[in-house]
Amino acid sequence: MSINVRFDLRHLKAFMAVAELLHFKKAAEALFITQPALSRLIKNLENEVKAELFARTTRQVALTEAGRLLQDECRLAFSHIERGVHLAQRAAEGDIGHITIAYNDFSINGNLPRILEAFKEKFPQVAVELSYIPSHLQHEALRDCQIDIGFLIGPSEDDCIESLLVDREKTVVILPVKHPLAQRKTIRLKELADEKFIIGSEGGWQAFRAHIFTICQKAGFIPQIIQEASTSNGIFGLVAANMGISLYAECVKNFTRRDIVVVPLEEDQSIIETVAAWNTAYESPSARRFKELLKQAL
Template sequence: MRIDLRHLRAFEAVAEELHFRRAAERLNLAQPALSRTIQQLEESVGEVLLLRSNRRVELTEAGRVFLAGSRAVFEHLESAVHDARKAGAGQIGQLRIGYTDFAVSGQLPPILDGFHRDYPQIRAELVFGSTQQQLELLKGGSIEFAFITGPLLDPNIDSIEVQRDRFVAVLPQRHPLAEQSEVSLSDLAQEPFVMGVMSHWSHYRRQLDALCISAGFLPQVVQEAYNSEGVFGFVAANIGVTVHLESAGNFNRKGVVLIPLKGVDARVCTLAAWLKNSVTPVQQKFIDFLRQRTPPL
């Protein structure tokens, strides 16, 4: 026979009262019904749990062990109910978050740190990927948030701008322009460029190409890398120069210098994006956090 909660509640009442009448009153049950419930429980367990006499009720050794286990069941159940309510309120759970080089070198770390301090029971699983890769993962349901390079025009995706970067020139430390306080984009027209590979950096490179074309040239790319660390390493090796974002200043890479670009007002934005039609309570907490905590740009 199956043991259910009514058996456990009946047993716990009798074990604590050590008196069937008082236990029946406590449970608002007729005493014969309580006796039958205890009998059913003992038959299911296969052990005598209570010794009964006209004067007293006592727990057997099996009964004492079963009482401890019964109380643990109720504690686990109470904890499960508590956690379920917290999950329903978006206070416990997991978020799968995609990110780019630009995001992790900029606002993503303080965003994750602040969110974890506010919601320590929500765990973040982080996935690195290009903007295009993240959008595919987002639409496929593999991640819930994508920190990507904007702009983004998709009616099914909502977003918040969390970061806006200026362009900067990144030069080898011994480059002739490295001592200047700022350089013009046109000063780099004849320079070999190190860039992120087009398959991973297409959103950024389209914006940079447009910027360079407005200055009268298209970058001569001599070397590509898959991430910012690789780009900076090749610049440090004097293979070429590049134009990156000011948040790259958070990289501690020896052998390169970052110099502001004169007369360039364009900005590159990083967006936190999510699907509009599938927002869970946990995701809503993160969205609310982003809206409240992301500094005005």
Template sequence: MGSQIRFDLRHLRAFIAVAESLHFKKASEALFITQPALSRLIKSLEDEVGAELFSRTTRQVTLSEAGRLFLAECQQAFTHIQRGVQLAQRAARGDIGRISIAYNDFSINSALPHLLEVFKEQQPAVTIDLTYMPSHVQVEALRNGEIDVGFLFGPLHEDGIDTLSLSTERTVVLLPKKHKLAHRRSIRMEDLRDEKFIIGSESGWKSFRSFVFDLCLKSGYIPQVVQEATSSTGILSLVAANMGISLYSESVRNFIRKDIAIVPVDSTHAAIETVAAWSAAYQSPSLRLFQHTMAQELARLRLAPQGAEPAA
């Protein structure tokens, strides 16, 4: 058991203010306290921590290595405290009647629309806030309590986040109609070794980019990326313009384009999973209702006769 902590939030706020501005006068003004009072707080904190957090000269203030490490943990602690306040406030008011949902490109063209339709029929009084958000951004938003549930690229294994697998789709190759591979029944990843790839940008498609690169690396090559796009529409347009080929989930068949060929990838590794994810720390009443709808629909689809129409 470590020694008892004898500093409080006042000390941490003072430390963060100085660490971010690296200027005692500016930090004291931002905190509305005198500079000597701020110096006393920092000295008291350093005594309790047992390390110098700043290197001071008459002209400059810099973070020591101990201070740099301490700052990262303090910032994370304040994030958790703020999130705890938000969750407590939501729990106190019941938080029923509204649910915030984030989605990525694949889910909005696959499982999510059907689930939203069923949920609205069952719970017409619950307001749904929908936000487009890349998969990797959703994870942080779930941790910070900014969204109730995310629909994102799976599988996802993150501490503090629970998931439910919603759908698994084949990966397909998008090709210009006149491409030499466009009339194949399936395409091996090895067949794409010399192709020019169009891929989603790092900012919006980070998770799927990793998946695509992994598929190519398993086939012995690094994809030659010649164009990047920020949206599904951009990817489709670049393929149609004969700028290259791309990979996508089979949900792309919901886009009707006569100038693009869609051919399944022949690979045991080429399955695209969509999962629903939420924080394990707190589920609002509205989220629990939505979870029930998801479980109900998944059970119905499993019991549906083979060949029955899947969730849209």
């Protein structure tokens, strides 16, 4: 049932001042208003509530039963209002809130976990929503402000997208343990011209596929794709099964597998850059906090 009343916080503050001090003159002085103005506020409130809130005599002021009950509820209401203001201020500062972060395979196996751990330690009341989104799809999500920050293969060429370099990794070769090149300390890319390649599928690995084709063409060949996989573990498993070899970022060293061998490439141009990117059109307070910590961490 809705109640149609016409009073505001001024009336309730006036009521609470009188209820606490039980003295109209002292309450008026505490509120920095005149005593007649205070009396009008109390009278208006009583008319709206349709109940006498104070028992007045020439000698004293006392709360009625209606006034006492209203005082109890007003204490709760003002407590909630103060908490709401406090939470709003903290949300505006970015100390609490919500942030959506997208990641790709390389970032989640690289520096991102360390960054997330530091952020959650400093801002435990910010809810972090993580979503796996391939690099090429993160660009669209950032343009549409569907995510606050994306960790993807860079750089980004969109004017509305700003980015920060998070990691630079060398490209490495992943080989079956019995492969003739498995015992090498480094491998020249052109030595892989006749190998069969296992790479990530187009739907999830478009950006890294472009990197692979670019560096292979610079080395004088087009890779022979024998098999594709949608996940990192799928790629590693196919290599372990001696189906072919693969190229990957050096964060693969963070995986513990005994059925594959990781050998670095010699070429300096085979660097993979992971960037943190965001849309400059909108920045939530929580996202601003994350970016500040990110810049400090890097």
